[in-house]
Amino acid sequence: MVIFAQIFFRMREQDFLPKVYANFPEKGKVIWKAPSNIALVKYWGKRAQQIPANPSISFTLDACATTTQLSYEIRGENTSDFSFDLSFDGKSKEDFKPKIRAFLERVEPYLPHLKRYHFQIETSNSFPHSSGIASSASGMAALALCFLSIERKIQEMEDGFFNRKASFLARLGSGSACRSIAGDLVQWGYHQDIEESSDLYGIQYPFKVNQVFKNYQDTILLVHKGKKQVSSTVGHDLMHQHPFASKRFDQAHENLAQLKSVLATGDLERFIQIVESEALTLHAMMMTSIPYYILMLPDTLEILQKIWRFRKETKIPICFTLDAGANVHVLYPESVEEPAMQFIQDELVVHCENGHYICDQIGLGAKQIFE
């Protein structure tokens, strides 16, 4: 009898080192559109080299995305530095350059052709720049996909490997970016119950997901559109001496384990409990670090209270999650879209800056627009 076993394997850093190539394309252009994502179990705290302190999982978004066009032209063999120009929404962006340079330095061992080219990076977001929505996830994902596409022109790459390497590279730019490559529900970080899980890249959630989560809606309430006072990088760092860190990391493992049956059965009550608890725990970590800080605003809290009240009164399963800021993501199944939107418009929009909000929903991942 032949036994077919499904082989799962976890890739190592060295698996992403490329072969030695000849035949570099002289010049060309690629365009990728990569989405943003919203975490259900949060990544908060990291070790060296962008390794997460705990596993996380996110819904991939659809409307909120970054489109990046990368034009490249070869400039000779022995060039010792990176060469690139950068524009955002058609305007040159000198202040973004150090971040891109740091990214190029980190990914260079895995993309050794980078210094052979001059690059023109033209990028734009579907959401307004000053919306308070972090563009680092979608931005770094789009950039990683563009750079890796050049390697794919030299060396054929199977889609599964391409996605993993793109996620691996995106992670080096911004942790959450590794969850913006492929899949509607993406998991990142080693977890004992998820055989393929890795600290190095995100994977499409490999277990059964109930139909109710398929077209899940996310209405993003823009409570505060400005820059936040404390960056995520600083926040992650404060987890190093945090008194509750190890308990928090254990809790993330536990919540991810519990989500397995919740996602499979569509148990919305428990889903809501885990997701809201994760959001509040994220902010509790900020409030209990030294120095401590609060990113929620009075309007954020009013929205949360109103959501709880509405849910209790109507039994309509809408809930919230938060990222590292004052904005609120209102999550609900497509089947309750009408009453949920009515409630949002009647009661929540008043708490948004200039009444602004974004209607989004689960998407499938990044798309190549031009090869």
Ligand code: DP6
């Ligand atoms: C609160 O991915 O922005 O959104 O790795 O330093 O770029 P860096 O951090 P970043 O952290 C985002 C954390 C979060 C939660 C999450 O997306 O899981």
